[in-house]
Amino acid sequence: MKKVIIVGASSGIGRALAILFARQNWMVGVTGRRKELLHELYDLYPEHVVPLAFDNTGEDATDKLQQLISKLEGLDLLVLSSGTGNINTALDWSIEEETLVLNVVAWTRIADYTFNYFKAQGSGHFAAITSIAAIRGEGRAPAYNASKSFQANYLQGLRKMAIHKKLRISITDIQPGFVHTTMAKGTGRFWEATPEKAARQMLPAILHKRKKVYITKRWWFIAQMLKILPDYLYNRL
């Protein structure tokens, strides 16, 4: 049986993905801080789900990952879904700090741990849910967009490192537009997918080890537009 860990599976996209992998007969390690929600997943798929609650920002986060890998007796794929982000037009430092600590510092620690684990193992697949927000800066949530840009750039770096070192490690960058979870904030949201629909589109992209995918598919058009829109127009949005 193939083995996946989904970091940030207690709610939203990560939870929906965990259910799909369990239904595909994978062993699924699920993490998040809310233990009771992870145990609900276990109750739904006791043969396939192995829960372990921990805070990604804790000193012991990578020890916990190691524990979970031991419980699963190996690992083929890690999907890093956890994240935070808030509207912060006042530049409240506590909001920016929380975003950077989780989305940049803890994220990188988990990414590096995973990469080195797969390097030692000789193969593996690391997928992360970044965001369409990675493409450009945003005045309503500067730290969120910047953190997603960091993640996307870092994934590109890990992919290049794997190629240069001739490692059999695949890297997938998943960039969703709006998905209807507690993370989707602010007004004027459009093309908002359910987490289930988003996960259904992510699954084949992950299984095919795609380098980058926009979710839902039509967000590809928004991504192209964001890349070429001149600043004088982008800044009016």
Ligand SMILES: NC(=O)c1ccc[n+]([C@@H]2O[C@H](COP(=O)([O-])OP(=O)(O)OC[C@H]3O[C@@H](n4cnc5c(N)ncnc54)[C@H](OP(=O)(O)O)[C@@H]3O)[C@@H](O)[C@H]2O)c1
């Ligand atoms: N929703 C959208 O519109 C959208 C769009 C683009 C990208 N994304 C990205 O998609 C990913 C998943 O978000 P979502 O929309 O599914 O939101 P969500 O339902 O809020 O899920 C966030 C997950 O991250 C976990 N998490 C948060 N802080 C954590 C911490 N300190 N330690 C461990 N786990 C932590 C949460 O678990 P606990 O609270 O139990 O710890 C939860 O499982 C995020 O990276 C987000 O940036 C979302």
